[in-house]
Amino acid sequence: MVEVSIADEDDIEKWNSYVDRSPQGNAFHYDEALAVIADHSGTDCHRLIGYKGQEVVGLFPVFERGTLGQSVAFSPPPNLLIPYLGPALLNIEKLKRRKAERRHGRFVRGCFERLFEEVSPRYVSLRTDGRYADLRPIKWTGFDVTPDYTYTVDLTVGEEELLASFSSDARSNVRSGEEIEYTVEEGGEEAIRRIVTQMIERHEAQEVFYGITPEFVTDLYRSLPEDRCRPYSISVDGAFVGGMVTLEDDDTIYRWQGGAKHDADVSANDLLDWGIMTDAMDRGIETYDLVGASNPRLNGYKAKFSPDLRTFHNAERASPAMKLAAEAYKRLR
Incomplete structure (x- = not known):
C-alpha cells in the first residue's frame, strides 16, 4: 500500500x-x-x-x-x-x-x-x-x-575528447579563443539582470513572447541552495557580450536562459558554452543539458557540440x- x-x-x-x-x-x-x-x-x-x-x-x-x-x-x-x-x-x-x-x-x-x-x-x-x-x-x-526532445552533452569524457567530438567550426571557434582577449566568469544578480534583459530585447525585436523576467530569475538565485543557480557572462575586450543562466543538480547542469544573438565579431556563444562545460567538468558534473532539441532553427547550433538526443x-x-x-x-x- x-x-x-x-x-x-x-x-x-x-x-x-x-x-x-x-x-x-x-x-x-x-x-x-x-x-x-x-x-x-x-x-x-x-x-x-x-x-x-x-x-x-x-x-x-x-x-x-x-x-x-x-x-x-x-x-x-x-x-x-x-x-x-x-x-x-x-x-x-x-x-x-x-x-x-x-x-x-x-x-x-x-x-x-x-x-x-x-x-x-x-x-x-x-x-x-x-x-x-x-x-x-x-x-x-x-x-x-x-x-x-532535448540534447545532452556527456562531460565525463574529459576536455580533450569532448572538444575533438565537436563539429569542425565549433572546434575552430574554441581554439581561436586563445587569440582573443575574452573572459567567461560566473557572476551574481547583476549578471542575471543583464542576461535576461538581453533575452527580453532579443525576443521583442522578433515579436516573440518571452515570459521570463529578471525578478523571477534573481528570486531563484537568492532562494536556491548555494551554487544551484549560476549566471555566466562572457566579455570580449572588457565589454559584456552575453551570458547564460544555468541551473544545476548533483550531476547535471542545465543551459537554461541566455545565449542571445549578439553584435560582437567573435563566436562568443561557442566560447561561453565551452567555458560552462569546462567549469562544470572541474566540479565533477556529468551532463550538460542543452534544454531543448525541438526547434530546427536552434538545433543546428546545439548539435555542433556532438550531443546525445534524449526523450x-x-x-x-x-x-x-x-x-x-x-x-x-x-x-x-
Whole structure:
C-alpha cells in the first residue's frame, strides 16, 4: 500500500534531500524553486509525497489555479520556461521489476487521487524529466502522452575528447579563443539582470513572447541552495557580450536562459558554452543539458557540440472544452 499526502512541515524540511536521492529529481524540484515558481506563476503548489510504510516512494509537485471558473493543474506551469518537472521516484530502482512497477503505479494513481480530492482540476498538464522513462502509469490514468526532445552533452569524457567530438567550426571557434582577449566568469544578480534583459530585447525585436523576467530569475538565485543557480557572462575586450543562466543538480547542469544573438565579431556563444562545460567538468558534473532539441532553427547550433538526443514527455488530461480553457490560461501573463 502506497500512501500519498500533501507534504507536511517535516517532509518539506527533508524535501531537497529526497530530490538529490531521486534519479528523476532535478534543480526545478527543489523546494525553494517550487516556492518561487508558484509565486511568479500565480499558482498554488501542492507538494505530493508518497510513502510505503516509513519509506519515501516519490515526490510530485503540482501547481494549481483557477481560470475561467475552473481549476487547472500543471507540473510545471506554463510561460516560465521550466523544461521539466513531474514525478520523481525514490527507493524503486532497488526492487525487482514486478514489484517496482507495482509500487510506481500505485504512487502515480495515489497522487492523482489525492490531487483530484484536493482541487478537482478539469485539466492537468505534465512535462516529465527525461530520466523518468516509464510513462505507462500516467497513460493508464487517462493521459495523452507525447514525446519531446532535448540534447545532452556527456562531460565525463574529459576536455580533450569532448572538444575533438565537436563539429569542425565549433572546434575552430574554441581554439581561436586563445587569440582573443575574452573572459567567461560566473557572476551574481547583476549578471542575471543583464542576461535576461538581453533575452527580453532579443525576443521583442522578433515579436516573440518571452515570459521570463529578471525578478523571477534573481528570486531563484537568492532562494536556491548555494551554487544551484549560476549566471555566466562572457566579455570580449572588457565589454559584456552575453551570458547564460544555468541551473544545476548533483550531476547535471542545465543551459537554461541566455545565449542571445549578439553584435560582437567573435563566436562568443561557442566560447561561453565551452567555458560552462569546462567549469562544470572541474566540479565533477556529468551532463550538460542543452534544454531543448525541438526547434530546427536552434538545433543546428546545439548539435555542433556532438550531443546525445534524449526523450522526455508531455502528458495531458482534459475534455476538449477544458483544453481550450487551458490554452487561454497559457496565454495569460
